Amino acid sequence: MKLMTVKMKAALVILGGILLASALAPLIAPWDPLASDLARALEGPSGEHLLGTDNIGRDLLSRVLYGGRQSILLALAATALSMALGFVLGLFAGYFQGGADMVITTASNIFQGLPGMTLMIAVAGLMGQGVKSMLLAIVLNSWAGFSRIVRGEVMRLKRESFVDGLKTVGAGNFRILFLHIAPNLFGTLCVMFATRVAGNVIAVASMSFLGLGLQPPAPDWGVMINDARQYFRHRPLLVLAPGLCVVLLSLSVNLAADGLRDWMDTRGENADSM
Amino acid sequence: MWTFIRYILKKIALLVPVLVGISVMAFALGAMSPGDPVDQVLNPNGNESYTREEYDQMSARMGLDKPVHIQYINWLGNLSRGDLGRSFFTNKSIVEQLARRIPISARLAGLSMIVTVVLGVGGGVAMAVWKDRFLDHLLGACSAVALSVPGFWTAIVLMGLFAEKWKLLPTSGIVSGTGYLLPAVTLAIPSTGTCARLTRNAILDEVGRQYVTVAVSKGLSRRQTIVFHAFGNGLIPVVTYLGTHMAGILGGASIVETIFAIPGIGSYAISAVQSKDYYVVQAYVLFSGLVYVAVNILLDLLYMAINPRIRRGEAGQ
Numbered sequence: 145m146k147l148m149t150v151k152m153k154a155a156l157v158i159l160g161g162i163l164l165a166s167a168l169a170p171l172i173a174p175w176d177p178l179a180s181d182l183a184r185a186l187e188g189p190s191g192e193h194l195l196g197t198d199n200i201g202r203d204l205l206s207r208v209l210y211g212g213r214q215s216i217l218l219a220l221a222a223t224a225l226s227m228a229l230g231f232v233l234g235l236f237a238g239y240f241q242g243g244a245d246m247v248i249t250t251a252s253n254i255f256q257g258l259p260g261m262t263l264m265i266a267v268a269g270l271m272g273q274g275v276k277s278m279l280l281a282i283v284l285n286s287w288a289g290f291s292r293i294v295r296g297e298v299m300r301l302k303r304e305s306f307v308d309g310l311k312t313v314g315a316g317n318f319r320i321l322f323l324h325i326a327p328n329l330f331g332t333l334c335v336m337f338a339t340r341v342a343g344n345v346i347a348v349a350s351m352s353f354l355g356l357g358l359q360p361p362a363p364d365w366g367v368m369i370n371d372a373r374q375y376f377r378h379r380p381l382l383v384l385a386p387g388l389c390v391v392l393l394s395l396s397v398n399l400a401a402d403g404l405r406d407w408m409d410t411r412g413e414n415a416d417s418m
Numbered sequence: 419m420w421t422f423i424r425y426i427l428k429k430i431a432l433l434v435p436v437l438v439g440i441s442v443m444a445f446a447l448g449a450m451s452p453g454d455p456v457d458q459v460l461n462p463n464g465n466e467s468y469t470r471e472e473y474d475q476m477s478a479r480m481g482l483d484k485p486v487h488i489q490y491i492n493w494l495g496n497l498s499r500g501d502l503g504r505s506f507f508t509n510k511s512i513v514e515q516l517a518r519r520i521p522i523s524a525r526l527a528g529l530s531m532i533v534t535v536v537l538g539v540g541g542g543v544a545m546a547v548w549k550d551r552f553l554d555h556l557l558g559a560c561s562a563v564a565l566s567v568p569g570f571w572t573a574i575v576l577m578g579l580f581a582e583k584w585k586l587l588p589t590s591g592i593v594s595g596t597g598y599l600l601p602a603v604t605l606a607i608p609s610t611g612t613c614a615r616l617t618r619n620a621i622l623d624e625v626g627r628q629y630v631t632v633a634v635s636k637g638l639s640r641r642q643t644i645v646f647h648a649f650g651n652g653l654i655p656v657v658t659y660l661g662t663h664m665a666g667i668l669g670g671a672s673i674v675e676t677i678f679a680i681p682g683i684g685s686y687a688i689s690a691v692q693s694k695d696y697y698v699v700q701a702y703v704l705f706s707g708l709v710y711v712a713v714n715i716l717l718d719l720l721y722m723a724i725n726p727r728i729r730r731g732e733a734g735q
Contacts, residue, residue: 254439257710258703259670262687266703269691270451346568350673353570354688369571376578383578387571395566402562 152403159396166212175203177210177363186379198382199375208385210363219344222282227337230290238298239321252288260285264347268356278357282347286340297332301325331408338401342394349390365390429718433711440707445490447703448696456482458506503697512701515686523682527667529598533606534613542617547641557614564611573604573677590679601678605671609663616659620652657720665713669706
């Protein structure tokens with residue numbers, strides 16, 4: 145099996161390109177993403193404005209370049225927080241079982257029992273608009289998935305003989321759990337993290353689109369698509385350019401997650417056959 | 419037969435705490451939100467003044483002067499009488515609104531489900547039959563793209579093309595039945611992608627099993643084996659996904675419903691969230707949770723229908 149498939153390479157190239165462009169936006173953007181020039185609103189692509197301008201004359205290309213900076217970081221932060229929370233709760237639920245497990249499992253059932261968008265909109269909307277409530281909304285929506293998988297894995301690992309061995313030599317529960325069981329979950333968590341980031345990129349964009357996340361005039365893909373809605377017929381690029389960025393970002397992360405999963409599966413098979 | 423009933427009762431018992439939890443969360447989301455509902459009712463425009471007595475009177479009338487846990491119990495009590503309160507702003511009964519909007523969202527969810535099943539399951543079977551051939555790769559790429567597309571963007575693009583540019587379909591509303599078409603397709607795109615992948619993998623998992631080898635050695639072709647044997651057995655994960663997805667759209671199609679101006683549950687929730695009309699949000703969260711629980715019970719019944727081992731009560735043997 146090849147180490148990297150064509151799909152994986154393509155995904156990493158696209159992902160790298162988007163991340164690089166976002167990181168370098170202040171250096172490569174031809175215009176200030178916030179500077180408007182009403183006299184030149186809704187212009188088509190030209191030498192000066194390569195992708196044209198939006199409804200208040202801001203340069204579309206510059207806004208697209210800046211548009212991922214906040215939402216990528218937000219999606220990463222929200223996913224990392226959810227993973228941390230889900231990981232710790234899942235470890236405890238799976239290892240200690242009993243009462244703690246019942247409470248944690250019931251809670252995760254409750255949070256998974258509400259459609260993701262329902263929960264996020266209700267939380268973000270009622271807690272007030274803004275980045276903090278959006279983060280909270282996404283974390284509340286995604287921790288349960290992590291905790292459920294971690295719990296299952298811990299329950300499986302707990303029965304392995306190395307745990308009995310550790311107990312015999314007198315290792316304490318926390319030592320076994322954090323130093324010996326937790327490291328085995330690394331691969332599973334990487335795949336889950338990547339899959340979830342792809343979903344959360346879309347979640348962040350959707351909430352900013354609804355006005356519940358990042359706020360105008362921020363140069364953000366979700367906000368831009370909302371601003372440009374009514375100009376779609378006249379200037380389709382205003383909607384297509386930021387939208388394609390969201391699609392490419394989410395797609396490349398999804399493909400990378402697939403690649404990672406396949407790679408780990410084959411590695412797992414090899415280990416079993418040895 | 420008894421194991422059968424016991425199994426279902428056990429499953430339902432497990433869902434009771436989930437249901438209670440969802441109701442607490444629905445209530446808490448409203449109770450914890452910033453903003454003062456009494457002020458919102460007395461002063462909807464933000465420029466009316468009221469006295470302290472008026473405020474206290476209204477607060478008592480709305481039951482908001484009592485401690486939170488009493489409010490929750492009162493809320494449940496009203497709920498059991500089929501009363502979810504009234505919207506702060508429109509003063510319309512929430513239950514009546516739900517009754518009017520649920521069939522609309524259900525129609526949308528049903529239509530999008532049909533699209534998902536036809537394209538998703540069909541695509542997944544095709545991918546499994548022609549595994550590692552061109553069609554498999556092509557559909558695989560399509561499904562990866564499909565599940566990476568944000569619904570709100572698809573909605574705007576489809577609406578711009580089919581409704582505004584080519585004027586083939588209505589832009590919004592459901593006056594004519596065709597109004598459901600674009601939103602249903604929008605909702606079906608990501609789920610079709612997921613469903614196709616699940617179907618493909620489920621079938622290929624089954625194909626590796628012994629009974630398939632037996633069927634092939636008895637002279638069935640690979641394609642026949644997949645369609646007549648592996649397909650049925652591999653259905654469980656696909657059905658599970660479709661069930662939860664259906665529950666998801668029934669309550670969670672808020673963005674798409676809003677963009678296409680479909681007067682369903684989702685658009686009701688968005689407008690309530692935007693105006694902080696929290697009785698409506700509570701009702702919405704509760705409704706979504708109820709749908710989830712109901713779908714889970716139905717799925718369990720379906721598993722029993724599909725899998726004879728559960729039907730016989732495996733635990734008893």
